Amino acid sequence: MKSLITLSTALAIWICSTGFIQAQKNTDWTKNEIEKLNILKENAVKIEKEALKSKIENINKKVSEGSVSETEAENLKKAAAEKHALNIDNRIAIFDNQLALIDRNGMDSTKITGTAIVFGWGQEDVDNDLIFGVKVRKGSRGTVKKYDRRTTSDGYIAVGFNNVATSGESLEDSDFKVAGSRFAELGWTWKTRVFDNSNWLRVRYGLAFQFNGLKPTDNRLFVDTGEQTELQTYPLDLKKSKFRMDNLVIPIHFEFGPSKKIEHENYFRYATRNQFKFGIGGYGGINLGARQKLKFEEDGENQKQKLKADYNTNNFIYGLSTYIGWGATSIYAKYDLNTIFKNNAVDQRNVSLGLRLDLE
Incomplete structure (x- = not known):
């Protein structure tokens, strides 16, 4: 009887400790994701600014060649600036929403790249399918293309x-x-x-x-x-x-x-x-x-x-x-x-x- 109690106690301790380790891993993963999202957000803004700079340079080139007047050039520059400003606002909003999801839920499965195997020991996710089990998640990470690949x-x-x-x-x-x-x-x-x-x-x-x-x-x-x-x-x-x-x-x-x-x-x-x-x-x-x-x-x-x-x-x-x-x-x-x-x-x-x- 004593050996049975000891075995049960050891099993409970092992389950709890494993769950704690997994929870710690999830926390580390969440911090990682937040850092990556912040970097991606900064890069998205830089790319939009680079795109705007390149368009303005092309417009100035057309002015110097005589194919576009000064007035037309100003209108084109204004339209390009408004477009990329809106793009920046939209991109920032997307990343901010993803960050809010992670902050609220602890994990955001939409940010997992490819296929990931998640082990659950003594815990459960929103679908209650990680208790003493294994779940395979599939997803994709939206990457921002480099504006100019030289x-x-x-x-x-x-x-x-x-x-x-x-x-x-x-x-x-x-x-x-x-x-x-x-x-x-x-x-x-x-x-x-x-x-x-x-x-x-x-x-x-x-x-x-x-x-x-x-x-x-x-x-x-x-x-x-x-x-x-x-x-x-x-x-x-x-x-x-x-x-x-x-x-x-x-x-x-x-x-x-x-x-x-x-x-x-x-x-x-x-x-x-x-x-x-x-x-x-x-x-x-x-x-x-x-x-x-x-x-x-x-x-x-x-x-x-x-x-x-x-x-x-x-x-x-x-x-x-x-x-x-x-x-x-x-x-x-x-x-x-x-x-x-x-x-x-x-x-x-x-x-x-x-x-x-x-x-x-």
């Missing part, structure tokens, strides 16, 4: 043919197979508008991995002789001989091209989809490593070899690149200014041509 980001992928520009030789005399030598590039870039009221010039910068492959002709492979790296004939019949160099680079381009300005009541954006674009710039970075892959038959059995070595390749990579295209697709070319190998008697530089796809 910088955007996206990924890109480029693939195509790769080869070597050798001093004193043309690509027709190349030591590497044209169709078999290929490159790939994967990157992520940020694009920033240069001018306040125009998007015809953007700076594009980011981080990318380059994979440059070369397939030698005439049954040859690269050999590090200690002094330099040269192509030598392999004693067995090679089914495959491929040399690859991997780089990590920072690409930087100036991108030119038209864009479409899309204006909404509280924000605007410049869209470059389905538009002509031209980019010119370069890249710089480091060589992550070089390797060769060989396939051949020996004693009637197929053999594979993967050789990883320094091969006297340059540690630092830098070059020029450009692209021209429409929408997300462009023709892409790049040229290494650094030589592939450090001490070779003849300078050899990597050159690539292919297609680039922006993952907008």
Whole structure:
């Protein structure tokens, strides 16, 4: 009997303490929500003021261009000021009402973002469904769009043919197979508008991995002789001989091209989809490593070899690149200014041509 009473007492204490902890969490959550709402309210006012400032600047620009008279400009400015003043009043009223709900009820389920799991131990909400139970709440948080987003980001992928520009030789005399030598590039870039009221010039910068492959002709492979790296004939019949160099680079381009300005009541954006674009710039970075892959038959059995070595390749990579295209697709070319190998008697530089796809 005593053990039963003790067990009941312990259970009651545990329920009460758990309920207290949950109540404390709810209080902390409520304070958090109040702080966030106050910040959102301040941001909403700032956005409306920025929108008004931008409209006034556009009106002044039209006056200086002669497309709008001084009288018309004053009327437009007055109408814009009245509109944004009302917007500010309405936005503040919305946030104040939400704050009043939280202050009155302790929790405002309309402010939960996405899906939240709420545990109830020894307590109940307005629907009486949190006593020793679990409730899943769904809702959405109204976010205020930034009036002018000057910088955007996206990924890109480029693939195509790769080869070597050798001093004193043309690509027709190349030591590497044209169709078999290929490159790939994967990157992520940020694009920033240069001018306040125009998007015809953007700076594009980011981080990318380059994979440059070369397939030698005439049954040859690269050999590090200690002094330099040269192509030598392999004693067995090679089914495959491929040399690859991997780089990590920072690409930087100036991108030119038209864009479409899309204006909404509280924000605007410049869209470059389905538009002509031209980019010119370069890249710089480091060589992550070089390797060769060989396939051949020996004693009637197929053999594979993967050789990883320094091969006297340059540690630092830098070059020029450009692209021209429409929408997300462009023709892409790049040229290494650094030589592939450090001490070779003849300078050899990597050159690539292919297609680039922006993952907008």
